Amino acid sequence: MSPIIFSLVMNTLKHAKDDHNDSIHNLHKINLSQFVDDSAIWTTTKKYLNKGILNIQSALRTIEQWSEEFGFKINPTKTQVMIFRDKNSKLD
Numbered sequence: 001m002s003p004i005i006f007s008l009v010m011n012t013l014k015h016a017k018d019d020h021n022d023s024i025h026n027l028h029k030i031n032l033s034q035f036v037d038d039s040a041i042w043t044t045t046k047k048y049l050n051k052g053i054l055n056i057q058s059a060l061r062t063i064e065q066w067s068e069e070f071g072f073k074i075n076p077t078k079t080q081v082m083i084f085r086d087k088n089s090k091l092d
Contacts, residue, residue, distance in 0.1 A: 006037075009070050013039060016066040020059050028052070030059040039063075049085055056081075 017032045033040045041059055045052035067074055 010034065010037065012070065013063070013066055016062055017041070017059070020062040024055065024058070028055065030055065049083070053083075 013034065014032060017030055021029045028043045028045055031042050041056065041063070043052050043055050043059075045055075064074065066072075
């Protein structure tokens with residue numbers, strides 16, 4: 001029974017991401033991929049890198065709230081960030 005309950009709870013992360021996307025207006029949406037207890041989020045922006053970074057930071061706060069609500073602990077040593085940047089993108 002516990003794997004089923006775990007799967008049901010992990011599925012609520014998608015709902016938290018959807019709620020986050022519904023709350024932002026002028027930013028690109030956050031995407032989510034999940035495999036068991038591993039997750040990845042990402043977004044894209046064509047010009048302004050800082051706006052993308054702020055959007056991801058906001059999504060991470062949403063995930064932090066979700067994890068506290070359901071009793072999950074995010075392991076900071078397994079958490080990584082990667083930025084892929086076009087040489088023409090602006091930082092403001």
